[in-house]
Amino acid sequence: MIDTLRLTAEGAKRLLDAKEISGPELFAAYLEAIGERDPELHCFLHVCDDPGGDGIPIAVKDVIGTKGIPTTAGSKILEGYVPVYDSTVVSRLKAHGLRILGKTNTDEFAMGSSTENSAYGPSHNPWDPSRVPGGSGGGSAAAVSAGLAPWALGSDTGGSIKQPSALCGNVGLRPTYGTVSRYGIVAFASSLDQVGPVARTVRDCAFLYSVIAGRDPCDSTTVELPQPVQLPEGESLAGLRIGVPKELNEAEGIEPGVREAVERAIELCRELGAEVGECRLPLSVEYGMPCYYLIAPAEASSNLARYDGVRYGYRTPDPADRLDMYKRTRDEGFGDEPKRRILVGTYALSAGYYDAFYGQAQKVRTVIKREHDAAFGDFDALVSATSPTVAFPLGARTADPIAMYLSDLLTIPSCMAGLPGLSIPCGLSEGLPVGLQLVGPQFGENVLFRIGHALEQALGFDMVPERLR
């Protein structure tokens, strides 16, 4: 009997190596869990047959291109699209023998914080199905927490890995920009998009990162890791300096229960031997959200120009002429959120507004980067909550785009600076998981893994949702 609710990828590998279970048995156990719980949670848009082999199964967010397996990015405009090549990250998974379980639900084109923007209906939080799993990578995060996959790949532009991991109570890494290839990924905002791992433990997360990271000749924005990934082992934080950015920790809208859980985790860092001190990121937090919601839509408006009904994806029936085909294909194929972002982005890039909006936002980005550089002069990592709130009820923020955008208030600043961020569960508030965000300097993943692992051991958080125990 394989208990997928408790099995880690590392544990699965041990069982496979000891021949206590076979590859087909392991894959079948996850398919059975999906059959049992996914009708309620709707984590998967597509479930795969076992491709064979003894590798560990993995779920993949549906913005990640998979040869021969439908890839919709949660959009009607890509309904029925089947890539003819693998993304580099999927090639790397396969080269390690990992087997793809299926494609997970996402907000349309990864634009959102709840999966409610998916054209195929929302996913549900395994801790409380009346609540969202976060987004955009809510399908991957909910699948890992509900034991439907031992680990998964997500993608993160302004918080789409870290925030769902926080809301579902598991471990998610947004890697340093440039360390993971974007080749074959459905593009949203190219100077921000990063693929990263979602897992049940920090060690699994670190291992999966080592599988996907490194330079790819097909993506000229990638670099080799300056040092190899170290799987964390120790439980001491002696010798580390951890900064507590005042503005991230005192931001408006942080729920009291979230604040308490984060404060306990910070105290624990001190008990484990870290030196803890306050630091400042005043402009990053105040101007991060507006900066992000100019730069990301501007890049999205350009990236989404490719959906024109010519080469792949949806085409409107019986167009009068080519312009009519473009316009009606895009109106009928895109949902509200991509349309909002295309319109904002096109406006911000248009003649007469470029300097005031896009150009100014790029300068704010420099300011954000400089503030983080200064903080990392004094500290090895920065700590705060990942999300200001625990998982919110479905429908609570759908009518108000700005309220939804504020879900990413705490994750956005470090994304703008291209820095790595790890979210680990640090406790419960009102019976729902609270995520702790650890941000490192560029290429600082190993220090995040070390801190995350030590805290994970000391906290002993039970990742299995209470209602499924």
Added chain:
Amino acid sequence: MAIDREQLLHVAHLARLELREDEIERLGAQLNDILAAVSKVSELDLADVPPTSHPLDLVNVWAEDEPHVSLTADEALANAPQRDGDMFRVPPAGS
């Protein structure tokens, strides 16, 4: 600052979006809320700050010009909404 119906339709045309009447009203109102929120960036005086377009300091990434196997015509056309031989078929340009 608010964008009116005419400006919204102009931007939508630039983005090749045919907005329906109900969308013009709904998205137009939301667009104004979003633009009001993001306009906050103009509060800062950043005349002397250089822009950041990319978080990595990569300059001139070159690759050797080596031929390699690419997609076949059939593969490239596999997802075409409409195909005509080895070409994508599209409706004629309008008048």
